[in-house]
């Protein structure tokens with residue numbers, strides 16, 4: 819089942835986030851909490867067997883041009899989100915490992931696009947996340963540009979973030 823996130827989902831969301839990303843790339847509890855409280859219409863969770871096993875969150879931006887300076891991890895949703903924004907920014911998505919490869923990520927992504935009917939959309943992804951890329955490409959996203967050293971995992975070399983966007 820896919821539903822909108824509620825504040826009490828936060829513990830489950832943080833378990834998923836901690837498992838999905840290494841230290842240095844993870845976003846904080848406060849950042850996710852704020853996203854749920856400020857724009858729950860752009861935040862979905864997947865529930866399986868009564869447990870939250872996946873999340874996807876987003877913001878609406880009012881922008882004319884997609885430029886590298888727009889992107890940052892752990893940035894407050896209040897800094898750019900506007901409820902009438904023309905661009906849907908998908909800020910994060912993950913499925914718990916034990917629930918991966920069942921089609922849940924693809925369905926949750928699709929459900930978010932349906933829930934937020936804005937045609938111009940953008941996201942930033944790790945170049946190595948081929949599974950996520952496939953979901954994005956199938957939904958009409960195309961590579962726009964890469965940002966050097968965007969992801970900075972603790973104890974590892976930093977790596978590129980790939981910005982992908984839909985055409986319209």
Ligand SMILES: CC(C)(COP(=O)(O)OP(=O)(O)OC[C@H]1O[C@@H](n2cnc3c(N)ncnc32)[C@H](O)[C@@H]1OP(=O)(O)O)[C@@H](O)C(=O)NCCC(=O)NCCS
Pocket residue numbers: 838910911912913914917918919920921922923924925942943944947948949950952953
């Ligand atoms: C990306 C992610 C959300 C996808 O969720 P998922 O539920 O595992 O994905 P799905 O089962 O919907 O599969 C999506 C596609 O991934 C590919 N895929 C799925 N399982 C795979 C596997 N075991 N090996 C390789 N590719 C696989 C398939 O191409 C699949 O497309 P298909 O439906 O045409 O077969 C999940 O892998 C995840 O949380 N990864 C870690 C965090 C992450 O990468 N987040 C997004 C970018 S920051």
